[in-house]
Amino acid sequence: MSDLEQFRRETRAWLETNCPQSQREPVVEFEDRCWGGTKWKFTSDDQKRWLEVMAARGWTAPDWPAEYGGGGLNKEETKILREEMQRIGARVPLFSMGLSMIGPALLKYGSEALKRQHIPNIVKGKIWWCQGYSEPNYGSDLAGLQTRAEDRGDHFLVNGQKVWTSYADRADWMFCLVRTDPAAPKHAGISLVLFDMNTPGVTVKPIRLISGKSPFCETFLDNVRVEKDQLVGELNRGWELATYLLTHEREMIGSIGQSNVDARLYPAAIAELGLVHGQLADSALRTDIARWEMDHRAFELTAERITDEATAGHGVGAASSMLKYAGTEINKRRHELLVAIQGQRGLVWEGDAYDHGITATQWLRTKGNSIEGGTSEIQLNIIAKRILGLGRE
Amino acid sequence: MALVLDEEQRMLKDAAREFLTANAPVAQLRALRDERDPLGYRPETWRAMVELGWSGVLVPEAQGGLDFGHVGMGQISEEAGRTLTASPLFATAVLGVSALVLAGTGAQRAALLPAIVAGELTLALAFDEGPRHDPNVVATRLRKSGSGWVLDGAKAFVPDGHSADCLLVSARIADSAQLALVLVERAAPGVTVERVVMADQRNSANVRFAGVAVASDAVLGGGEDAGAALSRLADIGNAHLAAELLGLAQEVFQRTVDYLNTRKQFGVLIGSYQGLQHRAAHLYSEIELLKSLVLKTLQALDAGSDEVPVLASLAKAKAGEVATLATNEAVQMHGGVGMTDELDIGFFMKRARVAEQLYGDHRYHLQRYASLCGY
Numbered sequence A: 001m002s003d004l005e006q007f008r009r010e011t012r013a014w015l016e017t018n019c020p021q022s023q024r025e026p027v028v029e030f031e032d033r034c035w036g037g038t039k040w041k042f043t044s045d046d047q048k049r050w051l052e053v054m055a056a057r058g059w060t061a062p063d064w065p066a067e068y069g070g071g072g073l074n075k076e077e078t079k080i081l082r083e084e085m086q087r088i089g090a091r092v093p094l095f096s097m098g099l100s101m102i103g104p105a106l107l108k109y110g111s112e113a114l115k116r117q118h119i120p121n122i123v124k125g126k127i128w129w130c131q132g133y134s135e136p137n138y139g140s141d142l143a144g145l146q147t148r149a150e151d152r153g154d155h156f157l158v159n160g161q162k163v164w165t166s167y168a169d170r171a172d173w174m175f176c177l178v179r180t181d182p183a184a185p186k187h188a189g190i191s192l193v194l195f196d197m198n199t200p201g202v203t204v205k206p207i208r209l210i211s212g213k214s215p216f217c218e219t220f221l222d223n224v225r226v227e228k229d230q231l232v233g234e235l236n237r238g239w240e241l242a243t244y245l246l247t248h249e250r251e252m253i254g255s256i257g258q259s260n261v262d263a264r265l266y267p268a269a270i271a272e273l274g275l276v277h278g279q280l281a282d283s284a285l286r287t288d289i290a291r292w293e294m295d296h297r298a299f300e301l302t303a304e305r306i307t308d309e310a311t312a313g314h315g316v317g318a319a320s321s322m323l324k325y326a327g328t329e330i331n332k333r334r335h336e337l338l339v340a341i342q343g344q345r346g347l348v349w350e351g352d353a354y355d356h357g358i359t360a361t362q363w364l365r366t367k368g369n370s371i372e373g374g375t376s377e378i379q380l381n382i383i384a385k386r387i388l389g390l391g392r393e
Numbered sequence B: 001m002a003l004v005l006d007e008e009q010r011m012l013k014d015a016a017r018e019f020l021t022a023n024a025p026v027a028q029l030r031a032l033r034d035e036r037d038p039l040g041y042r043p044e045t046w047r048a049m050v051e052l053g054w055s056g057v058l059v060p061e062a063q064g065g066l067d068f069g070h071v072g073m074g075q076i077s078e079e080a081g082r083t084l085t086a087s088p089l090f091a092t093a094v095l096g097v098s099a100l101v102l103a104g105t106g107a108q109r110a111a112l113l114p115a116i117v118a119g120e121l122t123l124a125l126a127f128d129e130g131p132r133h134d135p136n137v138v139a140t141r142l143r144k145s146g147s148g149w150v151l152d153g154a155k156a157f158v159p160d161g162h163s164a165d166c167l168l169v170s171a172r173i174a175d176s177a178q179l180a181l182v183l184v185e186r187a188a189p190g191v192t193v194e195r196v197v198m199a200d201q202r203n204s205a206n207v208r209f210a211g212v213a214v215a216s217d218a219v220l221g222g223g224e225d226a227g228a229a230l231s232r233l234a235d236i237g238n239a240h241l242a243a244e245l246l247g248l249a250q251e252v253f254q255r256t257v258d259y260l261n262t263r264k265q266f267g268v269l270i271g272s273y274q275g276l277q278h279r280a281a282h283l284y285s286e287i288e289l290l291k292s293l294v295l296k297t298l299q300a301l302d303a304g305s306d307e308v309p310v311l312a313s314l315a316k317a318k319a320g321e322v323a324t325l326a327t328n329e330a331v332q333m334h335g336g337v338g339m340t341d342e343l344d345i346g347f348f349m350k351r352a353r354v355a356e357q358l359y360g361d362h363r364y365h366l367q368r369y370a371s372l373c374g375y
């Protein structure tokens, strides 16, 4: 038996023993997904145990180096672990911007001290990280950001405002883009710094969304002291890190349509509408669902193919923009169809009898998928310029 | 299985691209059309393909083939889609060979496959009976007569129907629900072939059978029900048509992007206009999605997976949609010149539509997919 087969067998057995049954149920509510951090309230002992056993093996971050607490798995093993988790419908034990964004950036650009300070806590889900990128006047044009970090010898003094900061009210730390050289061209004067959200001068104000929830905030930074050793990478080279990190963010958002459950829509449609002569009664909806399932399958296979191509050493750069664009647009269509399948019921807002409007709130939340992490239009710009080479004189 | 080509498949793909662009580019199809060539393809091109072993890519080694599988053959189908090459590749080397492998007896395979590999025999699958693909309609009848059989009926839009040496005809066995697949010489008494010139200028024909005598050893599989084999044949055909359409879409898209990067209006490259950039970028991601479905389908065929029917329908549906979009956008983004016969773009559009209609367009396949899933 090859090492990989051996690994698969052991992994399967280990997951079978260690993954609690409740953690194999589909993710429905936001809290079903564990985000970790000091303010996290576990929904059950199972959720806590599942995080702990996985983190102990470093399997919350399977392909990160073991010396910082990661799983130390190679690409093939990582893929096997993912497949085996999917096989039993295991939930991802930890979902965080630490894992998907700042962690990879620290591993690539961070000092040894920063890695030792932050990576193990990310793996264990001890700290909830938030992302301080967007500002009121600088969204798509992120590189124009104006939040200032002044050099005060042993520390930076940060002043400015961030907006749309997801979960700033629950987060422990922020990774934040700041302007450290106002005289330099806009891309060349930016740095990436880290600070504790409890630092004096940090104020957060939740913003209510169309979904009725308040998952993001305005974040005001007023004379916030940031220690110099919390600068990631080189001073004024933050744009490179910012885009590296955005690549990871896009992959994560793009993969949002992939979950631990069968995402296909037709079982719900059959349950809701019934069959007439073996077919859904609404033939237009039938076609819409089939076309969605075609695109969804194609998307999942594409994510897999691109991973496989990278493993084999011939990938395309900027693939993350294509995956982000396609994945989020497909996910938006999925939720439009989920509402359509349920008719009026899909639009109920309140009430025990109607799942408290989960269908409607989720549908509305997905509208943000093609905005957050760079809008669909920005992804199309990137594909056009970087992959297709359009518009270069 | 990883969704990437292995080393040998990659080499075959590169070799195919090199051969086809050098020896059978779109200009060849244009010349065949302009000359109103009666055969519809260049025999010397086919001969060279045979020498490269392409007639035997799907043939088992025991019958002298390369046994290289559908992923391998699919790379050739894709590359031939880029160059719009007309040849017996699809009708003979994909469908003809697959029919014999799926439904032929040992003796039939031994007799016919080596001849195909050697380029001495071309075949055409006579399957549909109307202008839209419908595998349930088989009015062509095969009835017992003495020690053999007699065939009556008509087939429509048979690829290579007027040029192939022999036709593989699907028929219902009289007074039963059973289907059969029989081998009939094109020149046999009672067979009437009428070539149909299609928009894409590729070979197609309507064929009638009036009291055609069929020897018992010309019935594939010796008369066992061929229903399952026919359905698998359609899946195989659709997988390779999807691969061809993938190649076609990529090529016409590349030509469009090149044009966006050369043509100027208002003093700037038209590719600098976001109205065009976004449509091009959208098309790019659609083609990426299609690539994955095509490869997965070809791999499923080689693995004999249960998912073949579902995947073949998804791949063909997506291929039809993407190739339609790619060719429509190509004409539009080329402006007036895109409408001219002088530019090749129109050839891509015409082939895209014919290939989509063959064995079911995206509407058909979305419906079939839904039925296969049980809704």
Ligand SMILES: Cc1cc2nc3c(=O)[nH]c(=O)nc-3n(C[C@H](O)[C@H](O)[C@H](O)COP(=O)(O)OP(=O)(O)OC[C@H]3O[C@@H](n4cnc5c(N)ncnc54)[C@H](O)[C@@H]3O)c2cc1C
Pocket (backbone or CB within 6 Å): A130, A131, A132, A133, A134, A135, A136, A137, A138, A139, A140, A141, A163, A164, A165, A166, A167, A216, A368, A369, A371, A372, A373, A374, A375, A376, A377, A378, A381, B274
């Ligand atoms: C749910 C959600 C969560 C978020 N979480 C975070 C977070 O945690 N941290 C954070 O920093 N930010 C976060 N954001 C902010 C997000 O990154 C920005 O909203 C996004 O980058 C767009 O910026 P904007 O809102 O200023 O829109 P604008 O940039 O003003 O865009 C408005 C419209 O103009 C279009 N547009 C802009 N420029 C171009 C162009 N060059 N070409 C074509 N079209 C263009 C856009 O596509 C869009 O349609 C989040 C956003 C959402 C919706």
